[in-house]
Amino acid sequence: xxxxxTLTGIATAVALTTGSAVAEDLRWKMPVAFATNLPGxxxxxxxxxxxxxxxxDGSIEVRVYEPGKLVPPFDILQSVSDGKVSAGYTWIGYDxxxxxxxxxxxxxxxxxxPWAYIGWYYYGGGHEMLQEVxxxxxxxxxxxxxxxxxxxxxxxxxxxxxxxxxYKGMKIRxxxxxxxxxxxxxxxxxxxxxGELYQALEKGTIDAxxxxxxxxxxxxxxxxxxxxxxxxxxxxxxxxxxxxxNKGEWDRxxxxxxxxVEASCTAATTRGLAEGEYKNGAVLAGFxxxxxxADQIPMDVLRQLKAVTDEVLEEEASKDKDFKxxxxxxxxxxxxxxxxxxxxYLPSDLGEADK
Numbered sequence: 001x002x003x004x005x006t007l008t009g010i011a012t013a014v015a016l017t018t019g020s021a022v023a024e025d026l027r028w029k030m031p032v033a034f035a036t037n038l039p040g041x042x043x044x045x046x047x048x049x050x051x052x053x054x055x056x057d058g059s060i061e062v063r064v065y066e067p068g069k070l071v072p073p074f075d076i077l078q079s080v081s082d083g084k085v086s087a088g089y090t091w092i093g094y095d096x097x098x099x100x101x102x103x104x105x106x107x108x109x110x111x112x113x114p115w116a117y118i119g120w121y122y123y124g125g126g127h128e129m130l131q132e133v134x135x136x137x138x139x140x141x142x143x144x145x146x147x148x149x150x151x152x153x154x155x156x157x158x159x160x161x162x163x164x165x166x167y168k169g170m171k172i173r174x175x176x177x178x179x180x181x182x183x184x185x186x187x188x189x190x191x192x193x194x195g196e197l198y199q200a201l202e203k204g205t206i207d208a209x210x211x212x213x214x215x216x217x218x219x220x221x222x223x224x225x226x227x228x229x230x231x232x233x234x235x236x237x238x239x240x241x242x243x244x245x246n247k248g249e250w251d252r253x254x255x256x257x258x259x260x261v262e263a264s265c266t267a268a269t270t271r272g273l274a275e276g277e278y279k280n281g282a283v284l285a286g287f288x289x290x291x292x293x294a295d296q297i298p299m300d301v302l303r304q305l306k307a308v309t310d311e312v313l314e315e316e317a318s319k320d321k322d323f324k325x326x327x328x329x330x331x332x333x334x335x336x337x338x339x340x341x342x343x344x345y346l347p348s349d350l351g352e353a354d355k
Contacts, residue, residue, distance in 0.1 A: 024252065033089065036066065040147065040216070044089075045146070049063070055264065059256075068193075085246075101325075103176045104326045109309040113341070114148045114273055143245075145265060158207060172208045173197060174210055175191060177235070177313070179191070184308055
C-alpha cells in the first residue's frame with residue numbers, strides 16, 4: 001500500500017501544479033478481456049478504474065465492461081483504435097495475427113521472469129518500442145503496461161504428458177507464441193476466451209487447455225474435468241496485461257491526467273503480481289488435496305521444447321522487422337540479466353535434503 005500511496009501522491013502533486021482543475025473531463029468506456037473477479041489478471045482493471053476516479057477527483061472516470069458486454073474480448077484492439085471505445089484492457093498477445101511483434105510484450109516462451117520483464121519494459125526501452133510496434137501497423141492506440149502475473153501452468157490434461165509425441169494430434173487451447181510451438185509438434189491449437197473453456201473441455205471440443213495460474217484456473221473449474229496439471233509454465237513465465245487507449249483520447253489528456261494513468265497502471269502492475277504470488281501456493285495445495293496430479297515436465301523434455309521454441313522465435317523474427325528488433329533487445333537483456341539471476345537468488349529447494 002505504501003507504493004500505491006506514493007505513486008498516487010506523486011501523480012496528484014503533478015495534477016495540482018499543472019492546472020488540471022480546468023482540464024476537460026475524461027469519460028472512458030473500457031471493455032476488458034478478463035472477468036474482474038480473476039485475481040491478478042482481471043482485478044487490476046477494476047482497481048485502476050476506481051483509483052483513477054479517486055485520484056483525479058472525478059476528472060477521469062473509467063467505466064469497466066465485463067468480457068463480451070460491450071466488445072468481444074478479441075476485438076478490443078480494433079475497437080480502441082477505431083474510436084468505438086476510448087480504452088480497453090487486454091492481453092495483447094491475442095492480436096499476434098494482426099501485429100506479429102506484440103506477443104513479445106505479452107508472454108514469451110522460456111522468457112523472462114515477471115520482475116525481469118518489467119525491468120526491460122520500463123528501463124530497456126520496451127515501453128517506447130511497443131508504441132512504435134502499434135504505429136508501424138497502423139493502429140491508433142497508446143499502450144500502457146497495467147498488470148502482470150507470474151508463470152502460468154503448462155496446462156490441464158486428461159492424460160499424462162511424458163514426451164513431445166504426446167502432443168501430436170491433440171486438440172488444445174494454447175495462446176500466443178506457445179501455441180505456435182505446439183503446432184510445430186503436431187497439435188491442433190485453437191484460441192478461445194477463458195469463459196468458454198470449461199464447456200469446451202466438458203464437451204470434448206478440446207482435449208486440453210492452458211489458461212493461467214492456479215488461483216485463476218480454480219475459479220474456472222478445470223480441475224473438475226481433468227486431473228493432470230503440468231508444470232512449469234514454459235510458455236508464459238510472465239503474462240502482461242495492458243490498458244490500450246485510443247490515440248486521440250490520449251493526446252487530448254493533460255499531462256496531469258496522463259501522469260495519473262501511468263501511476264495507477266504502475267501500481268496495478270505491482271498489485272497484480274502480488275495478488276497472484278500470495279494466492280497460488282494455497283490454491284495449488286488445495287488442488288492436490290482434491291486429487292489433481294501436479295506433474296513436472298522432465299528436464300530433457302524441457303530442453304526439447306526450448307529447442308523448438310528457439311526455432312519458432314527465429315522464424316518469426318525473420319518475417320517481421322518489429323519482432324526482430326524487440327526479440328534481439330530482449331535477448332541482449334536476458335544475456336546480461338542471467339549473470340545476476342543465477343547468482344543472487346536462493347534455490348527454492350534449499351535445505352529440503354536435510355528433512
